[in-house]
Amino acid sequence: MVVIIPICALADNFIWLIHDGRHAVAVDVGDADPLLERLDALNLTLSAVLCTHHHADHVSGNAALAKRCSVSVYGPENEKIPARTVSLRGGEMLTLPGLEIPCRVLAAPGHTLGHLAYAIETPEGTALFCGDTLFAAGCGRVFEGTASMMWQSLSALMTLPETTRIYCGHEYTLSNLRFACAVEPDNAALIAREVAVRTLRDAGEPSVPSTLAEERATNPFLRVDVPAVQAAAHAYSGKPCVTALETFTVLRAWKDGFR
16 A cells, blocks of 8 residues: 655655655655654655755755665756756656556646656555645746746646645645635635635644645636636736636736735
């Protein structure tokens, strides 16, 4: 049986640990220490690290892991990934070492130019590790790519099954929900989600994973074809938002300055 658990790191990062009770694969190791502590506590052998992108808070633990463990480190070929042993560009099918389960590599540029996502198949369905592309109730900032790239990446992720569990890179959900409520204040599903997430966070529990169905119902960046979202983007920008990309571009700029 494959288990996926979060390890909190740095200010608000998640390291995701996928294991079967003996072998483990980690996703986005921004800090090796909390991961190593958990591996020791669970008596797990780390066999691989999956990196979504090159930002330090997602890869700074790689070098320490490579010194201690014999691990394969997977990451984008056109980004500087410490200790990388396998270069990827998206479109590859992997078998995760140790766990021997399939993993599909998806190109997801926008936040960074080489950003990747990893979709693994478990008995519970698809699990998507999407780094800083898709967040619970939000999406990543566009640092290196363009709004068009980010929208295309999100559109590709939306083709996954609605039951797909979304394992993102940060605990940003409450902040994202505040913005989502500003965009769509009358969305009943969104209001209910904010209450549920606040309850989780008050109890010290993570707000992720979510599901793709939940994101479709409450994440404004995946709802750019909804008239209420288009109207909110129009009201903010003062310009009609006719296409999905126009609406997405306005929402992303709005969120960048939202406080």
